[in-house]
Amino acid sequence: MFYSTKIEIETDEREVRDITDSIKSAVSESGVEEGFCLVFSPHTTAGLTINEEERGLKEDLLEKFERLVPAMNEYRHNRGAEDNAHSHIKDVLAGPDHTIPVEGGELALGTWQSVLFIETDGPRRRTVKLSLLGE
Amino acid sequence: MFYSTKIEIETDEREVRDITDSIKSAVSESGVEEGFCLVFSPHTTAGLTINEEERGLKEDLLEKFERLVPAMNEYRHNRGAEDNAHSHIKDVLAGPDHTIPVEGGELALGTWQSVLFIETDGPRRRTVKLSLLGE
Amino acid sequence: MFYSTKIEIETDEREVRDITDSIKSAVSESGVEEGFCLVFSPHTTAGLTINEEERGLKEDLLEKFERLVPAMNEYRHNRGAEDNAHSHIKDVLAGPDHTIPVEGGELALGTWQSVLFIETDGPRRRTVKLSLLGE
Numbered sequence: 001m002f003y004s005t006k007i008e009i010e011t012d013e014r015e016v017r018d019i020t021d022s023i024k025s026a027v028s029e030s031g032v033e034e035g036f037c038l039v040f041s042p043h044t045t046a047g048l049t050i051n052e053e054e055r056g057l058k059e060d061l062l063e064k065f066e067r068l069v070p071a072m073n074e075y076r077h078n079r080g081a082e083d084n085a086h087s088h089i090k091d092v093l094a095g096p097d098h099t100i101p102v103e104g105g106e107l108a109l110g111t112w113q114s115v116l117f118i119e120t121d122g123p124r125r126r127t128v129k130l131s132l133l134g135e
Numbered sequence: 136m137f138y139s140t141k142i143e144i145e146t147d148e149r150e151v152r153d154i155t156d157s158i159k160s161a162v163s164e165s166g167v168e169e170g171f172c173l174v175f176s177p178h179t180t181a182g183l184t185i186n187e188e189e190r191g192l193k194e195d196l197l198e199k200f201e202r203l204v205p206a207m208n209e210y211r212h213n214r215g216a217e218d219n220a221h222s223h224i225k226d227v228l229a230g231p232d233h234t235i236p237v238e239g240g241e242l243a244l245g246t247w248q249s250v251l252f253i254e255t256d257g258p259r260r261r262t263v264k265l266s267l268l269g270e
Numbered sequence: 271m272f273y274s275t276k277i278e279i280e281t282d283e284r285e286v287r288d289i290t291d292s293i294k295s296a297v298s299e300s301g302v303e304e305g306f307c308l309v310f311s312p313h314t315t316a317g318l319t320i321n322e323e324e325r326g327l328k329e330d331l332l333e334k335f336e337r338l339v340p341a342m343n344e345y346r347h348n349r350g351a352e353d354n355a356h357s358h359i360k361d362v363l364a365g366p367d368h369t370i371p372v373e374g375g376e377l378a379l380g381t382w383q384s385v386l387f388i389e390t391d392g393p394r395r396r397t398v399k400l401s402l403l404g405e
Contacts, residue, residue, distance in 0.1 A: 099234055131373075245314070
């Protein structure tokens with residue numbers, strides 16, 4: 001059994017957005033009882049992670065990413081019209097794809113886990129692809 | 136065909152633990168001959184990676200993570216009762232989910248690859264979820 | 271339906287190589303219309319990411335990885351005959367496995383996304399495993 005859908009979001013300049021509820025709804029609609037839920041960012045300057053939804057932590061994460069990959073460094077990618085090399089590299093560190101087990105018709109996240117969309121090159125309209133495969 | 140199980144481990148304060156043998160056993164029990172093995176950490180302060188099981192390298196990895204995301208930095212998440220913001224961010228860098236091909240009834244890891252559980256907020260009782268999907 | 275194949279590449283010392291076309295060919299050959307495409311590096315010193323194929327950006331990415339995990343630092347792993355601890359850790363940051371949705375018989379990458387093989391310990395002969403699961 002395969003099911004796919006999309007989440008559309010409008011982001012701020014930089015933010016970490018909890019998209020867990022939309023994913024849970026998609027799992028319910030899919031009818032998949034046991035299988036995998038693939039969450040995929042089709043963008044190159046916005047990624048995904050799975051961690052705790054807590055306001056301070058989300059700011060810590062953006063600040064650490066900025067410390068590791070500063071927007072204002074010299075980048076070859078920025079020699080033309082672009083200025084978002086840092087966002088591309090932050091996306092590589094978070095990763096664009098994460099797969100979560102589905103058990104008993106539900107997303108099998110741990111107690112403190114949420115699926116978090118990481119925008120570092122907004123504001124933009126973004127899409128997250130959800131694909132469910134299983135029984 | 137879908138099969139799921141769990142690995143339970145008791146961790147030290149900080150460690151990189153090879154859990155490959157338990158995963159290979161689960162693949163054998165599952166009866167899946169061709170498909171995917173999803174290894175999932177349902178925690179937000181402990182992640183997973185796939186790399187070489189070598190004592191020096193495992194210490195290098197923990198040391199590098201500590202250099203990039205020091206435990207003692209200022210974090211907003213730590214203003215309350217928490218002191219583990221660094222562990223959350225290290226988990227983001229390693230990632231909580233990894234998927235490995237299953238071929239001929241076996242986990243298709245490369246010669247030097249092991250599945251490594253990364254604890255930076257222990258000692259704790261931890262669970263790793265294994266989900267197999269295939270034929 | 272399950273299908274697997276391999277891509278063989280010969281790498282330079284350090285490079286980011288676009289392997290998207292080979293993956294698209296494999297998806298076509300597989301006959302999978304809807305499902306998941308797992309791209310897996312069976313190596314411990316070369317990883318994968320999904321981002322933009324742009325020459326400057328690929329150099330920025332290698333340079334940033336080198337800044338975060340310098341080859342010439344002291345590493346325990348390098349006390350014997352090895353000198354590639356940095357490559358192992360860079361592989362952890364990029365990740366060895368990425369899963370991409372397959373929709374309508376095609377790899378459902380975003381407009382600017384390519385699948386990029388990251389070599390930091392070459393020149394070597396490398397293999398990338400592709401596994402397709404779906405309908």
